[in-house]
Amino acid sequence: MSTGSAPHHRLSDKVPRTERGRRTLRKLLDAAAIEFGERGFHEASITGITRRAGTALGSFYTYFHSKDEIFRALVSDLSGKVREAAKSALAEDHAALETERMALEAFLHFAREHKEIYRIIDEAEFVDPTSFRAHYETTASRIHARLLAGAEKGELREGLDEAHAWAIMGMNVFLGLRYAVWSEDTAPERVAELANEILRHGIAREG
Amino acid sequence: MSTGSAPHHRLSDKVPRTERGRRTLRKLLDAAAIEFGERGFHEASITGITRRAGTALGSFYTYFHSKDEIFRALVSDLSGKVREAAKSALAEDHAALETERMALEAFLHFAREHKEIYRIIDEAEFVDPTSFRAHYETTASRIHARLLAGAEKGELREGLDEAHAWAIMGMNVFLGLRYAVWSEDTAPERVAELANEILRHGIAREG
Known part of the structure; x- marks a missing residue:
């Protein structure tokens, strides 16, 4: 789509200089998450965002030129939040497989709160x-780097490839869709444990 | 979106009575895959579909009421094609883990041909x-049923859950996105082998 190739010059790359400015930008991004999440990109509007944020229209244009631009900033913001959600699992020095279990569990909790x-x-x-x-x-x-660090520590196999990281990411994304967004019928702890079993020893019968 | 809740009464549920009718319906669905794939739903048009199919506009309305309706029929058709692509892997009586490897490899080949x-x-x-x-x-x-059959044969662990099936599906979908749609830098055989390693014995160092 044409919007995808629009130049990425973002006013928002200019960090607000004041604490008040940072709060306003935060309010706009949080309101945008609700507006785009509920109405979709095409139905969403800038006035819908500022109304939800409780800010004046002028404040919006201090930080963004357009609906496209705040959408781009929002995707980047959410991407950062996903990273931060997993970070609690990474703060302490856990075993490599335990880190993956905790990262998925944290992501599932996050996705339930931010469907x-x-x-x-x-x-x-x-x-x-x-x-x-x-x-x-x-x-x-990021996942691949964790796998290589785990191999370095002697906990994970040698030769873990980018493809292993994509496989793990895919598992996590679809488990989030099924067990955080579509239904909460199974606890995040249990889902993360089941997925971690696969990484620990696969699905073959032990023998 | 409003279109999502439109009633699912499909003319296309009436199977064409003649061989010629079946061919026309097939041409329309194949043309729709290209039209929607290239232009996206909103930009795509019924005349774009019939032009690509080389059929008269009247033929379209023999089978579908609207753009929404052929889109729905197309998703169902593609879903069936994904199932068929994996089926070649399932036709013979392979070991359970070998079946998963072959199903992914077949899917990756299919996704390269139908990005x-x-x-x-x-x-x-x-x-x-x-x-x-x-x-x-x-x-x-479908994946969960295969896992239960593999456990029944004594090849896979007991207690494989729906969550294991969602995890495997997520792996396959994201490996397809990365190694079939976005880039063909790694052979499907190699990607399927790497993913299968995870199912065979996880990613922990053996010991």
Whole structure:
């Protein structure tokens, strides 16, 4: 779509200089998550965002030129939040497989609290393909780096490839869709444990 | 979106009575895959579809009432093609883990030849959420049934859950996105082998 190739010059790259400015930008992004999440990109409006944020229209244009631009900033913001959600699992020095279990569990909790994230990131495939691809490529790189660190520590196999990271990311994304967004019929702890079994020893009968 | 809740009364549920009719319906669906895949749902048009199909506009209305309706029929058709692509792997009586490897390899080959399938099924999340959800729920059920059959034969662990099936489906979908749609830098055989390693014995160092 044409919007996907629009130049990425973002006013929002200019960090607000004041604490008040930072709060306003935060309010706009949080309101945008709800507006885009509920109405979708095409139905969403700038006035819908400022109304939800309780800010004047002028404040919007201090930070963004257009609906496209705040959407791009929002995808980047949500991508950062996904990273931060997993970070609690990474703060302490856990065993490599335990880190993966905790990262998935944290992500599932996060996705339950922010169900709109799926709709927004998935819609980016059409509205802003560059951000969509960047989100998954950076997430996979982060997982791959963790796998290599685990191999370095002697806990994981040698030769873990980028493809292993994409496989793990895919597991996590679909478990989030099924057990955080579509239904909460199974606890995040249980889902993360079942997925972690696969990474620990596969699904073959032990023998 | 409003289109998502439109009633699912499909003319196309009436199977064409003649061989010629079946060929026309097939041509329309194949043309729709290209039209929706290239232009997206909103930009795509019925005349774009009939022009690509080389059929008269009247033929379109013999089978479908609207653009929404052929889109729904297309998602169902593609969902069936994904199932068929894996079926070659399932025709013979392979070991359970070998079946999963072959099913993924077949899917990766299929996705390379039909890259548009991702865009169409992903756009269904917005245009026709019921079909989107049905596609993944039926795919996961099929995988889960294979896992239970493998456990029954004594090859896979007991207690494999629906969550294991969703995890495997997620792996396959994201490996297809990365290694069939976005880049062909790694052979499907190699990607399927790497993913299968995870199912065979996880990613922990043996010891």
